[in-house]
Amino acid sequence: MQKLAAEELQYFIQKITGASLAIHSTVTEDENVKIYVGKSQYTDAMNYSDKGLEYDAYRMISGDNYLVLLGNDDDASFTGPGDDMYKRNPNSAKEAVEEWDKLVGHSRWKCPAIARYKGYCKELKVRYGDHRGSLMAVYDFLRSLGARWYFSGEFGEVLPETQSIALPQVEKEIHPDFPLRRFTGAAYKFGKTNKRHALWIMRLGLGGAKVSGVHGINYVIHRDQTRKEHPDWYVLRNGKRDTVSGGGKPCLSSKGLLEDNIDFVRTYFDVYDRRSVSVMPTDGFVMCECELCKGKYSPELGPRGVQSNLVWDYVNNVAKEVYKTHPDRRIVCASYGSYSVPPTNIDHFSPNVYVMMNNGRLAFVDPEIREIAVNRRKEFLKKVSSKRPFSTHDNYSVGASAVPIYRPHTIAEDVRSLKGICFGEYIEENSLRPHEVRYGQPEPVKLAVNHLNIYVTARFWWDADQDIDALLNEYYRKYYGPAEKEMKAFFEYCEANTRTLGKSKEQIEKMLELIGIAEKKAGEKSIYGRRIALVVKSLEASRNLLRQLSIDRSDVPIFRPQRIDRNDSKITIDGNLDEPYWKRFRSFEQLEDSVAKGKKPKTQTLFKSLMSHSNLYIAVVCEQEASEKTERTIQKKDDPSIWDGEYVDILIETDAYAYYRISVSPDGNIVDLKVNGEDQDFRWDSQAEYAIQRAENKWTFEIKIPFINNNDDPNHKLDGRYPSDSMPWFVNVGRQRIVDGKRVLCSLSYTGKDTFQVIERFARCFMGKSRAEREAKRKAKPVAGKK
Numbered sequence: 001m002q003k004l005a006a007e008e009l010q011y012f013i014q015k016i017t018g019a020s021l022a023i024h025s026t027v028t029e030d031e032n033v034k035i036y037v038g039k040s041q042y043t044d045a046m047n048y049s050d051k052g053l054e055y056d057a058y059r060m061i062s063g064d065n066y067l068v069l070l071g072n073d074d075d076a077s078f079t080g081p082g083d084d085m086y087k088r089n090p091n092s093a094k095e096a097v098e099e100w101d102k103l104v105g106h107s108r109w110k111c112p113a114i115a116r117y118k119g120y121c122k123e124l125k126v127r128y129g130d131h132r133g134s135l136m137a138v139y140d141f142l143r144s145l146g147a148r149w150y151f152s153g154e155f156g157e158v159l160p161e162t163q164s165i166a167l168p169q170v171e172k173e174i175h176p177d178f179p180l181r182r183f184t185g186a187a188y189k190f191g192k193t194n195k196r197h198a199l200w201i202m203r204l205g206l207g208g209a210k211v212s213g214v215h216g217i218n219y220v221i222h223r224d225q226t227r228k229e230h231p232d233w234y235v236l237r238n239g240k241r242d243t244v245s246g247g248g249k250p251c252l253s254s255k256g257l258l259e260d261n262i263d264f265v266r267t268y269f270d271v272y273d274r275r276s277v278s279v280m281p282t283d284g285f286v287m288c289e290c291e292l293c294k295g296k297y298s299p300e301l302g303p304r305g306v307q308s309n310l311v312w313d314y315v316n317n318v319a320k321e322v323y324k325t326h327p328d329r330r331i332v333c334a335s336y337g338s339y340s341v342p343p344t345n346i347d348h349f350s351p352n353v354y355v356m357m358n359n360g361r362l363a364f365v366d367p368e369i370r371e372i373a374v375n376r377r378k379e380f381l382k383k384v385s386s387k388r389p390f391s392t393h394d395n396y397s398v399g400a401s402a403v404p405i406y407r408p409h410t411i412a413e414d415v416r417s418l419k420g421i422c423f424g425e426y427i428e429e430n431s432l433r434p435h436e437v438r439y440g441q442p443e444p445v446k447l448a449v450n451h452l453n454i455y456v457t458a459r460f461w462w463d464a465d466q467d468i469d470a471l472l473n474e475y476y477r478k479y480y481g482p483a484e485k486e487m488k489a490f491f492e493y494c495e496a497n498t499r500t501l502g503k504s505k506e507q508i509e510k511m512l513e514l515i516g517i518a519e520k521k522a523g524e525k526s527i528y529g530r531r532i533a534l535v536v537k538s539l540e541a542s543r544n545l546l547r548q549l550s551i552d553r554s555d556v557p558i559f560r561p562q563r564i565d566r567n568d569s570k571i572t573i574d575g576n577l578d579e580p581y582w583k584r585f586r587s588f589e590q591l592e593d594s595v596a597k598g599k600k601p602k603t604q605t606l607f608k609s610l611m612s613h614s615n616l617y618i619a620v621v622c623e624q625e626a627s628e629k630t631e632r633t634i635q636k637k638d639d640p641s642i643w644d645g646e647y648v649d650i651l652i653e654t655d656a657y658a659y660y661r662i663s664v665s666p667d668g669n670i671v672d673l674k675v676n677g678e679d680q681d682f683r684w685d686s687q688a689e690y691a692i693q694r695a696e697n698k699w700t701f702e703i704k705i706p707f708i709n710n711n712d713d714p715n716h717k718l719d720g721r722y723p724s725d726s727m728p729w730f731v732n733v734g735r736q737r738i739v740d741g742k743r744v745l746c747s748l749s750y751t752g753k754d755t756f757q758v759i760e761r762f763a764r765c766f767m768g769k770s771r772a773e774r775e776a777k778r779k780a781k782p783v784a785g786k787k
Contacts, residue, residue: 001126002038002073005135008199009037009069012142016159033167034066038073038134050133055179055208058137062170069141071133080271082113086120086127086191103271108226109264110219112272121190121198128190129210132202139203140174150479151451152200155443155531158478178415178461179209180391180424183454187432187444197437204458209424211354211391212332216278219268220261222247233257235288242286249282252314253292262321269326276330276354279318281311285338298344305341312343319350330354334393335380342379349383355390356426361414362396362407362453365498374417381421388423396453397430402545402655402727403502403511404449404538406494408456412468415457419464429454448534452491481528486518502726505549508542515539541655545727548653551760557749559731559763561609561616562586568612575693575702577608577619585610588621591735594745595754605735605746611767613722614708620648620701622666622735638671638682646737648701649747649756652765653730654720656711659759660686666699668692675757683715723766730762 006023014020027034027042036043039050048061050072058071078086081103082096093114100111119128139147146160183206190198201207220226221233227243233256234241235249242249250257265277285307287297298309311333319331334356335342357377364370380390398405418425431446452475459471473488480487493514494501501507515536522529562585564571571581588606593599603623610617628646642665653659658676672688674681690703707718723729734747734756743754751758 001075001130001132002134004124004126005069005073005132005138006037008135009035009138009142012147012159013165016145016147017162017165032065036066036068036070037138039070043068043070053133053173053175055176056131056133056136056205057173057175058133058140059173060137060140060170061172062168065167067141067167067170069134069137071135071137072131073134074131076127076129076131077273078113078116079273080113081111082116085113085116087117087122104267106225108220108223108229108260109267110223112219112268118189118191121193121195123195124190124198126190126198128207132207135202136174136205139205141168144168148474148478149200149203150455150475151443151447151531152437153196153443155527156200156451156479174462176205176208176462177419177464178422178424180211180426181206181208181458181461182424182426183396183429183458184426185397185428185430185432187437188429193437204455205462206458210275211330211356211423211426212274212276212278213426214278214334214336214356214393215280215282216332217250217261217281218247220257220264221250221282230256230260233260235286236290236293237286237288239289245286246282246284249284249286249288251288251290251293252281252310253288253290253296258314258317262318265318265322265331266325269322269329274329276332278332278334279315280333280336280356281307281314281339283337301341301344303338305339307338308341308343309345311339312346312349316346316349316353319353323350323352327352332356334358335376336393340376342376342383346383348385351385353384353389354386354423355380355384357390357392357422359392359394359414359425361392361394361411362398362405364410364414365407370414377421388421390421391423392418392425394425394427395430396427396450396457398446398450398453401502402541402721403508404494404535404542405498406449406452406491407498408452408472408491409468409495411453411456412460415460416464425457425461427457443534445534445538448531448538479528479531480518480522481526483518483522483528483532486514486521487532490514490518502545503549505546508546508549512539512542512546541721541727544655544657547658548655548728548730553730553760553762553764556730556761557763559609559748559765560767561611561765563612563767564610564617565612568615571610571617571704573689573691573702573704575691575700577621577700577702581610582608582619588619589748591733591746591748592750594734594747594751594756597750597752601744601746603737607733607748614706616652616705616707616718618650618701618703618705618733620733620735621698622646622648622701623698624737625739626697628737628739637669638673639669640671642669642671643736647735649732649734649736650703650705651732651734651756651762652705652718652720653759653762654707654718655723655727655729656709656719656721659730659762660684660718661757662686662688662703662705664690664692664701664703666692666694666701685716687717724768725766727766729765730759731765732756732758732762 010021010023048068048070050070053072061068081099085096096113097111101107148158150156186192188201227248231241231243233251233254234243235251261279268277296310297306299306301308315333322331329352331352332354336358340358359373432444437444476484476488493511497507519532519536522532586608588608590600591605591607593601603625606621608619642663647663647665650662651659661673661675663671672686674684686705688703688705693700707720709721711717711719721727732747732749734745737744745754747756749761749763751761
């Protein structure tokens with residue numbers, strides 16, 4: 001890390017001045033001014049120490065002919081099985097697991113080291129956990145010259161140009177306001193990203209302390225030996241112990257599980273010499289029906305607290321026992337989901353309990369939501385005793401929004417409010433995918449939206465008291481050049497209208513007008529124009545939302561498939577609708593007459609739908625009259641004559657495209673295409689899997705339609721985000737029959753015409769609860785004893 005710090009200083013000084021500074025490991029007398037990067041015999045001789053410089057803190061000291069840039073640059077130390085996993089292929093984890101099992105004497109616990117490779121950047125030969133104090137000092141010095149890194153790579157660099165640099169007169173010691181400064185997600189793991197993005201992470205000042213993450217109980221219960229030998233450690237559901245769902249859900253009343261978790265925690269501390277460990281339960285709320293768990297749930301605390309007393313009592317019991325042997329280590333659990341509310345059965349936690357507070361900062365534009373979060377912090381703080389006894393867990397993933405989410409003032413206000421009481425923050429950013437930051441790829445579009453939120457957060461972690469408006473004005477000036485004022489107007493308009501932007505046609509039109517003005521002002525070929533062009537590209541979903549809002553759909557039906565994320569791999573597309581995964585979800589619904597509103601045809605067409613995060617499933621049962629004939633002789637795919645006979649039509653408008661059409665006949669012929677106004681694109685292939693089964697007087701149709709967000713291939717698969725209330729799809733499912741030579745149409749949504757392709761009548765498709773449902777649930781007062 002010290003070598004990297006020297007190389008970064010050399011690299012940027014050359015870009016700023018054109019001069020190349022030599023890097024030496026010994027002092028040479030022919031240099032008039034010497035810059036000492038990191039600890040050495042020379043800094044020791046001058047009595048400049050890195051002592052006390054924790055969490056990437058640093059010192060910057062100048063003399064008559066030298067500058068010292070000094071911090072702790074120690075490598076991250078690893079002990080125990082898998083100590084070298086960080087630089088090996090993940091497939092070699094088998095050796096680490098075998099060594100771990102031998103050490104602990106059984107194979108019940110997962111090896112904590114098997115994911116270390118994710119934190120190692122092969123190109124830079126550094127680990128995420130390496131201390132980088134001197135590197136932070138180098139970046140501070142470069143910032144003092146005017147250097148900024150708003151976006152990964154040269155695309156996001158802003159550097160001054162000068163012929164000379166004056167030796168500063170400086171003596172300062174800088175400590176970050178937040179020791180833990182971490183963005184996480186696949187693109188932020190050193191082992192999965194590239195050199196360009198890894199350097200941007202460090203230039204932002206991310207890093208610092210490491211606190212154990214989430215769902216730590218998985219280490220104890222997610223191996224086959226545990227499931228086999230101790231089924232009583234798992235929740236009881238419908239009379240059976242559930243060792244399968246999500247890898248197995250724990251019964252937190254099990255004495256054996258508690259004792260084993262305590263044993264694991266002590267072993268983990270002894271073997272790996274870590275400072276903290278998570279004992280947080282698995283993801284997803286499941287109520288255990290066993291006798292030991294009866295009476296331990298707390299429905300009076302509402303849906304965000306129904307598990308609080310049970311979960312936090314379990315955490316506290318682990319912590320109390322571990323405190324007897326390891327009083328200087330931390331036991332971590334997040335306030336999350338159904339245990340976000342502080343427990344009422346514990347007045348004071350064991351001194352070693354450390355709370356990772358679930359935050360939700362980007363929603364704090366709503367004062368009521370912020371007030372709820374702040375009050376929870378206060379209540380948790382009453383129960384803990386150590387200094388800065390909590391961190392926050394947050395999520396900045398903006399991929400589910402059709403409009404840009406820029407909230408710098410909300411971020412600055414909340415980070416500032418946490419100074420002094422919060423150890424640091426752990427923020428997920430999953431909208432940026434690994435393939436988007438690979439070498440040879442263009443600048444990731446999602447970062448055009450989210451980089452400002454990330455930048456503001458990262459800089460405020462170092463100095464929470466700085467002026468947010470000064471920081472923003474500098475950003476507008478440096479990053480957008482001649483379009484400074486226009487881009488400031490764009491960002492401020494988005495932020496001022498952030499709560500209504502996704503619902504207002506007029507506001508989206510105004511937003512697009514503002515960015516268009518800025519784009520013209522910057523010029524197409526300049527770096528400023530390219531930066532704005534990336535923002536413009538990122539607003540494609542906003543333009544599609546504008547198109548949707550321009551259509552009156554005030555009275556269309558709701559199409560809400562059943563969510564099946566955890567059962568996705570079990571579905572076999574064979575046309576058999578009697579299989580368990582179809583039977584367990586809802587009853588079939590009947591398609592109604594497309595022309596005569598409210599009329600249900602005598603010959604029924606029944607349908608059912610499921611959805612995972614990457615596939616839409618539709619099943620249709622098509623009854624037939626004895627006289628109906630459906631045999632056809634189409635021999636090729638995409639033959640439009642399919643529409644002359646009987647077929648099922650599936651029409652899907654996503655957030656990204658006008659709509660897709662998939663038509664399938666009883667004989668298995670298919671036509672799939674993209675439709676945009678009058679344009680029909682038959683080049684598109686849905687890549688759907690489908691199957692048909694024929695029986696007397698009916699045929700059944702089952703189809704799996706894959707979709708992907710930010711699809712790079714416009715000719716394959718649906719392009720669209722997972723549909724939500726704020727960013728829905730619009731869908732129609734129809735069936736055409738030929739009866740006595742006449743077309744008979746029925747559909748999910750009444751169209752009033754002899755066609756299914758009336759986009760104004762497509763049903764509104766979204767997953768989860770609507771905004772109105774969430775608002776009603778949030779405002780509803782909990783009723784004591786009600787489950």
